[in-house]
Amino acid sequence: MSSSRERILDSFESALIRAGERAATMDAVAAAADVSKGGLLYHFPSKEALVDGLAERLRSLAEVDREAMRSDPEGAARYYVRTSIFEDSALDRSLVSMARLAQQGHPTAKASLAEIQDRWLDALESQLGNRTTALAVKLLGDGLYYDAAFFASAGSGRTSAGEIAALLDVVDLIVHAGP
Amino acid sequence: MSSSRERILDSFESALIRAGERAATMDAVAAAADVSKGGLLYHFPSKEALVDGLAERLRSLAEVDREAMRSDPEGAARYYVRTSIFEDSALDRSLVSMARLAQQGHPTAKASLAEIQDRWLDALESQLGNRTTALAVKLLGDGLYYDAAFFASAGSGRTSAGEIAALLDVVDLIVHAGP
DNA sequence: AAAGGTAAACCGTCCAGCCGGTACAGTACA
DNA sequence: TGTACTGTACCGGCTGGACGGTTTACCTTT
Incomplete structure (x- = not known):
């Protein structure tokens, strides 16, 4: 066990x-x-120690994910959006639970999330070579992620696999249009 | 008063x-x-009554906003993303506060938000004539909105006006590429 | 115009219960 | 013998809600 x-x-x-x-x-x-x-x-x-434990775990999971994103054969942009569907992975759970704490105004949780968000954006930018493109891709993924996190227990699978595939075409469009 | x-x-x-x-x-x-x-x-x-009061106010504000979106001279897509920056309007405040409740698992808040989200997507789809395009635009705006809502008190104005302008170009790109 | 009535709009206090945390004596096992 | 717990008893602080007044505004009736 x-x-x-x-x-x-x-x-x-x-x-x-x-x-x-x-x-x-x-x-x-x-x-x-x-x-x-x-x-x-x-x-x-203490409860604070519990939050710290969660934050530390999240940090290491996020680092592993960024590495996977960097070296994904389909590219970082597609990787980010593709993995933005909530599929109950260890990272997903860690991220959503930290978001719940952040929404309560918890300082540690807020700081932890803000740092991770920035690093993700940096990783996207360094591969796409353009801040706006990176931001657009990240926001698209974030929208997907947050929606899923919000309505996770409600209508399960609000965004279908077909819709994701179509969305990835849009991602290609954005990335290729970038300078 | x-x-x-x-x-x-x-x-x-x-x-x-x-x-x-x-x-x-x-x-x-x-x-x-x-x-x-x-x-x-x-x-x-009761506290539940307080939530109901908020939900009702949100519903009517959202309806007004959808009407404004439908008749915006720049188009619904640009309108949606443009107004996704948190600017402390009555609708913004109503929406964020309801999101806080939804994150706590509050059923009324969850249902209220889910309904509004669906209506927004429908409104976008009916003007853009395409589900995927509508979804992409909506997700981009949602990402923007959620990020702002999360880190509202932290780094104020995490997304600059210049970045928004550049993002709106991306929106045009997505909309024009649609069938 | 004075007196009386009444209902909406409040005030202030009290309470049962829950929450985080403490304290500590005991126990299984390596 | 130390590590990793269990179980119980307890505490102060806070929370939602109940409840019994009290003030205010606006009629009626005389």
Whole structure:
């Protein structure tokens, strides 16, 4: 079985995604992780520590993703939009849960997300050679991502595979038009 | 002075935008609206009623905006992206505050937002005559909007006016390429 | 015009319950 | 013997909501 520490972080993420920050209480997380409250506080002495743990995990996952984006055979732009459909990957979950915290005004979460966003934009720009093109591609992906994150539990799969394919054509159009 | 009812709704919005759902307590809203807690509960007998009040206001603001979009001289696509920069309008505030609630898993807020999103997409599609083009334009605007909503209090004006202008060129490109 | 009535628009306080966190004694296992 | 917990009991602070007044505005009736 995975370590208690990881299980706790997973449970914290799940609670955040499913029901928001308010429902992600220490008691709820401990119960979901099959750990006593004392056990939870042994690993993470405060809720802030729990958030820090999540932020660190997100940072490393995002770094791996940026590397994958850089070396994707279809190019960074297509990669970014293609992977912007919410498919419940470790990165997706980490990102959405951090977004939930950021929306509550949590400073650590906000800073963590802002940093990651900037790095993604930089990575796109360095490959596409153009700030506007990079921004347009990123925004398109972000729109897709946020919509999915918002309505994840509602109408599942609001954007179909066919629509994504068509959208990728639009991405090609934007990228090729760039100087 | 504006009516207590409107002032309460405004205060509720402000609290949600500035500090998230958790900080938007009944006490805080009452204090900000310069009304006693009893007075607040007179107008809105529960927190749910407060959300309903916000949802209704959002619905009517969104309807006005769709009408403006339909008849904009520059076209619906440009209008949508142009107005996706968060500029603290009544609609912006209403939308962001409802998004905060939706992120907390609030059913009314989720449904309200989902409905509005669909209508916007329909309005874009009916003018652009193409689903994919409409979706691309909408996602671009959504990305812009969500980013702004997330980092509103952080780096103010993360997307400059010049970048918006360049982005609007990209919008033209997408729209003209459509069949 | 004075008196009386009434309903809407509030005020201030109290309460049960939940939340994060503390404290600590005990336990399984390597 | 130390590490990694469990379980329980507890606390202060905050939250949504209930509730019983009180003020204000506007009629009627006399």
